Amino acid sequence: MTSRLKIPRKSIYRLSVYSRCLNRLLDNHVETVSSDTLAKAAGVKPAQLRKDLTYLGNFGRRGLGYNVAELWQRINSTMGTNRLLPVVLVGVGNLGSALLSYQGFAKEGFEIIAAFDAEPERRRHRQSAIPIYDMNRLGAFLKSHKVKLAIIAVPAEAAQEVVNRLVSHGIQGILNFSPLLLQSPTDVMVNNVNLAIELENLAYFVR
Amino acid sequence: MTSRLKIPRKSIYRLSVYSRCLNRLLDNHVETVSSDTLAKAAGVKPAQLRKDLTYLGNFGRRGLGYNVAELWQRINSTMGTNRLLPVVLVGVGNLGSALLSYQGFAKEGFEIIAAFDAEPERRRHRQSAIPIYDMNRLGAFLKSHKVKLAIIAVPAEAAQEVVNRLVSHGIQGILNFSPLLLQSPTDVMVNNVNLAIELENLAYFVR
């Protein structure tokens, strides 16, 4: 089974989840885990877990399960989580500055190496180690640091313009927090996180 | 076609998106819109838009399209976005305090009426209009205010305990920002927002 099989997007999401469950098992010095146990921890069905794992090859042992360390290793090398990836943040308002301080990204192998904002007073006020630059330095920075990923946390009305600039300077993946559908070339991937929609969705099912 | 047809979760998500697109059309005083135009704005195929709308009944006009105001009205009344819904926030760290200041929720009909945190110094430091209470007041507050929705932005290790308390006091929907799968009764809905996984996902497809 060749490693360069196209893995469905949903499986990729779940692989991230599995990886986090494995972290906990590693912490507890658990050596092997069955698809049944891991699936329960990840909130999926065992058959689905096994099917997802076939994209990484066959390395479970029948009658025993998976070696936790090996499974972790395989998932993370497939996901490319092994190397530390640089990210830039555009927009240092409420949400943006929270993301700057958020420890979760660093824990998972991402480093926000710089932030950008058009407002001078936002650029001053921070005591974090991460530099905050004016928007006009964006292009040069991206070029010299070869950054591929960006997080956008600017107001809706500025978002499309920011996307255009990011794309023109070689950004290939964008995590978008602005509540708007953004136009982008097909080879640039945009993941939208819309907090209001998530709440709205909950509200509907709650009644 | 009865209104109490079960609408698939994915359609519910998209209806939220359509509603936002309609907002912009309303702002621009556009009176009617075709499935083709609206679908393009929402980033879906026209047939899918029309199929989603059939859950709300038949009210498009062939040859013309949909009345923007009516469509907006129907979507929002189905989604229950018309009334203002109270929400509590648990955890006022980096992410939590950003969510407190985030204007996006209020814009979409949600009001964070109170926040809770176990750390006294976090409860002091804020100048927002939203009160921040100690965790031991959570139960009484939920009971007296009949809140149904909660946002969790506490560290992973505290999350499950918080869920248990929320559930025991009648919370029915939880928006969870902690990077952990939470156990909850089936009649309590949990939507997970895992920022690190979103970035990881982008990173994979970017290479």
Next chain:
DNA sequence: CTGAATTTGTGAATTTTTTCACAAACTATT
């Protein structure tokens, strides 16, 4: 009023995703 042009609503076809179910492979025990 007529005919060309739109656009909806929707069964049917297609594609994607999930789940089932079981043979094959392996472990553990005695």
Next chain:
DNA sequence: AATAGTTTGTGAAAAAATTCACAAATTCAG
């Protein structure tokens, strides 16, 4: 070494979601 008990890997089945494609309804222009 034989047997009972697990657990994987995976075709095949089922379910879910998306897309097609077209008749029916309606608009609009002349």
